[in-house]
Amino acid sequence: MPPISWTANRFKTKQARGLWAGVAAHAVQPFNNIASSAIGLVMTSAAHIGGWPIVEGGSQSLANALASYFISLGGKIQTSQFVKSIDELPSSKAVLFDVGPRQLISIAGNKLGTSYISRLKKFKYGMGVFKIDWALNEPIPFTNKHASGAGTVHLGNTFEDISYSEKITSEGRHSDKPYVLLSQPSLFDKTRAPEGKHTAWAYCHVPNGSQVDMTDIIENQVESVAPGFKDTILKRSTFNTMQMQEYNPNYVGGDVVGGLQNLAQLYSRPVLSLSPYRTPAKGIYLCSASTPPGGGVHGLCGYYAAKQVLKDLFGNVH
Numbered sequence: 001m002p003p004i005s006w007t008a009n010r011f012k013t014k015q016a017r018g019l020w021a022g023v024a025a026h027a028v029q030p031f032n033n034i035a036s037s038a039i040g041l042v043m044t045s046a047a048h049i050g051g052w053p054i055v056e057g058g059s060q061s062l063a064n065a066l067a068s069y070f071i072s073l074g075g076k077i078q079t080s081q082f083v084k085s086i087d088e089l090p091s092s093k094a095v096l097f098d099v100g101p102r103q104l105i106s107i108a109g110n111k112l113g114t115s116y117i118s119r120l121k122k123f124k125y126g127m128g129v130f131k132i133d134w135a136l137n138e139p140i141p142f143t144n145k146h147a148s149g150a151g152t153v154h155l156g157n158t159f160e161d162i163s164y165s166e167k168i169t170s171e172g173r174h175s176d177k178p179y180v181l182l183s184q185p186s187l188f189d190k191t192r193a194p195e196g197k198h199t200a201w202a203y204c205h206v207p208n209g210s211q212v213d214m215t216d217i218i219e220n221q222v223e224s225v226a227p228g229f230k231d232t233i234l235k236r237s238t239f240n241t242m243q244m245q246e247y248n249p250n251y252v253g254g255d256v257v258g259g260l261q262n263l264a265q266l267y268s269r270p271v272l273s274l275s276p277y278r279t280p281a282k283g284i285y286l287c288s289a290s291t292p293p294g295g296g297v298h299g300l301c302g303y304y305a306a307k308q309v310l311k312d313l314f315g316n317v318h
Ligand SMILES: Cc1cc2nc3c(=O)[nH]c(=O)nc-3n(C[C@H](O)[C@H](O)[C@H](O)COP(=O)(O)OP(=O)(O)OC[C@H]3O[C@@H](n4cnc5c(N)ncnc54)[C@H](O)[C@@H]3O)c2cc1C
Pocket: 081, 082, 083, 084, 098, 099, 103, 131, 203, 247, 248, 249, 250, 256, 257, 258, 287, 288, 289, 290, 294, 295, 296, 297, 298
């Protein structure tokens, strides 16, 4: 796939180019990176085929449903234990770690070998996010009626504006008019807020590890297309990149997609290997977004990792 900037030239109108920029920026990388269009294309296709669904009750409901199925098959789950060392885990034929390469080194480094560890250390992280969650008195008063009816809204004005803000952010600067990705789930799911009230969240990309407070900048972006928005805010909660990492150590420097998804790391996550899920240590596997096909809630990293484990333990499986 070509870069995003090249594919944008295929669109005839300014609106279509802007729309493409909003979706393609999910790639979290500069628009002139080789193959960066791929992620935008996948997300646009998914939107056309089934929309971008949200889970009733919040994403936790999806995890709960998967967990209850696992338990119904006889599986056991233990939560609320932060694993610092592989030695804390019971002995087993295989352990699948849903963590990034840095954590894998700190949890199981003594079993991985120096050559593999030095390859893991070369893994690159991309831009981070600054995120805000809002409790709102009413729906966001977008002037555009399509935005008022959308689950996900991309803000950033023109293709050129979004492309510029992604470029400077990836270079380590902060944009004063960044690309903002906004979700307004309570419009479609009554369980998200008390009767008559609403919730929304948004983030913008910032340099990896940034601790700059982007609250005003994000809220100004929303206010510019939804005059009166700021008056609807009852309460907000913010996360800078380091708070994101504290919340989930997989979000290194605020990178929520498990590492830079450029061409070099798209298929060779976290290292170039015929089986990136398998580590050199027998029975130790990776299954996080730091493995192919990368970030997102598609579950495919775990699916392919599980297939690899079954193949290693029992031979070919279908
Ligand atoms: C605000 C936000 C919105 C997003 N929106 C979308 C979206 O709309 N669509 C989409 O496809 N993707 C989205 N993503 C990205 C997507 O959520 C991630 O790419 C994906 O969840 C990564 O999956 P994972 O399996 O690598 O690990 P994670 O989902 O990060 O899960 C890893 C789990 O392991 C836990 N953990 C980590 N280390 C340890 C340890 N040492 N011991 C015990 N537990 C540990 C973590 O707390 C976490 O619960 C979004 C991300 C964020 C932050």
